[in-house]
Amino acid sequence: MDLVDTRTAALGALRELVGRSDAEFHDGQYEAIEALVEGRRRALVVQRTGWGKSAVYFVATLLLRRQGAGPTVLVSPLLALMRDQIAAAERAGVRAVAINSTNAHEWTDVLAQLDRDEVDVLLVSPERLNNPSFREQQLPTLVARMGMLVVDEAHCISDWGHDFRPDYRRLRDLISQMPAGVPVLATTATANSRVVADVAEQLGAVTDADSAASGVLTIRGPLARTSLRLGVLRLPGSAQRLAWLLSHLNDLPGSGIIYTLTVAAAVDTARLLREHGHEVHAYTGQTDTDERADLEGRLKRNEVKALVATSALGMGFDKPDLGFVLHLGAPSSPVAYYQQVGRAGRASESADVLLLPGTEDRDIWHYFATASMPDRERAERVISALGETPISTPALESMVDIRRTPLELLLKVLDVDGAVRRVQGGWVATGQPWVYDAERYERIAAERRAEQQHMIDYEQTDGCRMEFLQRSLDDDTAAPCGRCDNCAGVWFPSGIGSSAADAAGQSLDRVGVPIEARRQWPSGADRVGVPVKGRIPADEQAGEGRALARLTDLGWGTTLRELFAAGAPDAPVSPQVLGACVRVLAGWGWERRPVAVIGMPSRSHPLLVDSLARGIAEIGRLPYIGSLDFANGGPSGQPGGNSVFRLAGLWERFTADGLEVPDGPVLLVDDQADSRWTLTMAARELRQAGASEVLPFVLALRG
Structure with a gap:
């Protein structure tokens, strides 16, 4: 196909895609298509939203397929994006299918379509590239047959991008495995010069000298949105x-x-x-x-x-x-x-x-920025816990005292760094040396x-x-x-x-958030010396509790964030906060009214918790029978944490000795709830001491 024929064919495909017989290319669109189809190059397109980046890869796909190329693999980060892209592809006669976390029941059919060469574009999430079965069984064949690779929202590749995702960094390895002459297109609307340079460098991760010599074509357009x-x-x-x-x-x-x-x-x-x-x-x-x-x-x-x-x-x-x-x-x-x-x-x-x-x-x-950064001590703990035998994420969680979500993010970072690897059955250590790149993370x-x-x-x-x-x-x-x-x-x-x-004021003044009671012991508790498993016995469970508000709430969350801010002094509860708590209790709707109030022992806010418990008791005309006490040195570890280690740090660390616990429902008062294991273990102690029900109440619910 000569260049004239290429442009004519490309323009025809564009008009089918947009449904307009008078459509013309925007500046840079055909140049990108030509580089991919005729030059089989690697290109980075940085253009404003709505410019038509998807038109570039759909039109290029149609032309490459007519030349006998294999299917395009489109790495796409969001399910919403996949749905829109498939709909757009259908309008242009492009046969597009997706493999993602929501359509596992369709994977067999999709793979069969690929085998019959009935797929023009395969959309995959970046996470799918590290799924063991996909990576080991389907990806090698796909790489060998791939007609083009498209990386949408390519700023996600870069550490410097505003939406960096560890899974995207695997694309550099994928690109290095691709046969010479397979075009690669990366697109984004949000990349400054630093991100553009970083993405272009990763697109150039080739082993073939001739391909590397051709460089990466970068097409940048004006980003003004006049509308x-x-x-x-x-x-x-x-x-x-x-x-x-x-x-x-x-x-x-x-x-x-x-x-x-x-x-x-x-x-x-x-x-x-x-x-x-x-x-x-x-x-x-x-x-x-x-x-x-x-x-x-x-x-x-x-x-x-x-x-x-x-x-x-x-x-x-x-x-x-x-x-x-x-x-x-x-x-x-x-x-x-x-x-x-x-x-x-x-x-x-x-x-x-x-x-x-x-x-x-x-x-x-600040919270989101720090949550996404790997921690040296945690990373070394994970690597040390892994060996050659695969360990599942839940099992690993019970070994390293890191909650599931940050653990999964850390594993992705370590996987991309080559220190660990996801395999069938879980995670293993690769044995490769890993060094915490403090300078890079500080940058x-x-x-x-x-x-x-x-x-x-x-x-x-x-x-x-x-x-x-x-x-x-x-x-x-x-x-x-x-x-x-x-x-x-x-x-x-x-x-x-x-x-x-x-x-608006009334909405923000709304109070009362349910605290769901723990019903199951965490898996792996026996590994840390806590002899429990399965369901928590009914006569040891807490009842459903209440919090004044979440720390993240727009209304009372603001007051509570100030109350629990780092460096804020411990002080008796204010009349304003106490009044709001009384409103929560008045609207609780419990089946049986509490017969007494009991406080939690507190290292960080003893004045606050004691005054809150006493204030509730006085206003509710209930007896305040005192506070639980610490046992065996009190809780160890930090609030939050993963369930297994938090439970281990709380096991047999509270005692009701010296309290005259009544045979009836009691209100258990504390300052904050995070993992809910503190309340669970305190309630267990009170149930064993004779309380028929324990109703937790806290000021702030984290998360």
Whole structure:
């Protein structure tokens, strides 16, 4: 196929894809297709959201398949993105199928289709590349037959990217295994120069000298989004932000997305808006997969005013006419912010983008930044625990005292570093030396701190906001947009209705969060000297408890975060907090009223816990019979932790000796609950001492 024929065929495929007979290539689209199809090169495309990056790989796939090439493997990070990509492929006559965590029942059929060469594009998640059976049984054959590799949202490859994922780093190894002459395309809308250089270096991980000599073609376009009208509204607190939203949600055009920084904020905000007649729903990482797909569809069909979402609704969600994006709290960098606001105005002349930053943003940024960084001591503990015999993740959890989620993340990092390997049956140590790269992680941490400051600078700038975002992505075409609040004047209302303020205040003043009781002993307790397994006996269990609020809540969470902040002094409970606790107890609805109040012994907040227990007893006209005491030196280890080690540190560490425990329900009072094992073990002691039921009550529920 000569170059003229290639362009003609490519243009025909593009027009089929978009459903328009007059469609033409955007600047750079055909150049990328030509490099892949004719040059069999490696290319990195950095273009704004809505530019048409998916058109490049779908059109290139069709042309390569006509030349006899094998299927394209498309590494895609999100299920929502996969669904949209498959739908887009079908419109162009591209046969696309996916293998991911939600369709395991379809894998056999997919593999059969691959064997019959009936698949043009196979979409896989980056995590799938390290699934032992896929990696060992399907991947070698796939690599040998692969016609092209596409890495979507390629900034995830880079340590410096705003959404770095350890699984993406395996792509460098995959690329190095590919036969010479197989084209590779990486695409992203959110990469500054540092990320571009890092991704290009990893795309160049080839063993063939001739291929390496050809280099990586980088195509960067201007990132300005002329349809977006940007603004920032600074309000004193959560109550004012929610009140503004209640007052003005219907003023925002069409349907859109309201982003929050935490799951609790998304759920609470959606609940408040629904209670006042707005058709909105929460969408988070905890939302069921089928429900996610349903909510995405409803938003696309404009059946809801908004989804109140965490970053779980982000990359790849495609609603061309999305009318607005609003943030309750700021993402941790201008680059991440650009990625999320890029969901709006993709095929419309105008869309509104408004940021309502929060005073708690920095604390949330710090939490997520530190949670994703590997810890030297923990990493060495994991490597030491592993050997040549596979150990499952749950079994390893019971050996190293690391909770499941951070343990899984750490294992991915160590796997990519070559120190451990996932095999059938679990994890093994590779025996390769591993050195904690402290310098590298400090550089990453410093870069993230700088990005956080850049986000503050975006909020406070008196210059063009779109120009600021472009410069954050090293776009040298940046220029004033003429549309944002700084260029054209404030375009959004700032007033708050009195009824909305009252409603927001009442919502944030809502108290009471259930604490689910532990019913099962953790697997592996016997390995750490705790002789229990299976179900906790019914006569030793705690009842369902209550917390005043979660630490992450928008309302009382703010008060509690200040109360439990590092360095905050221990002090008696305030009348304000005590009054809120009484409201929780008044609305509890227990089957049998407690007959007494018992406190927990506390090393960190003895004054707070004692005054809280005594205050509840006095107001409820219940006897306060004292506090449990420490036994055998008291609890060891730190709060939280994984269940096995936390249980071991609490086993037989409380005693009710000296307490006249009544034969009836008792209210057990403490400051915080995290893993719930402290409450579980204290309740067991009280049940054995004669209490017929133990009802835990704490101020703060973590998580």
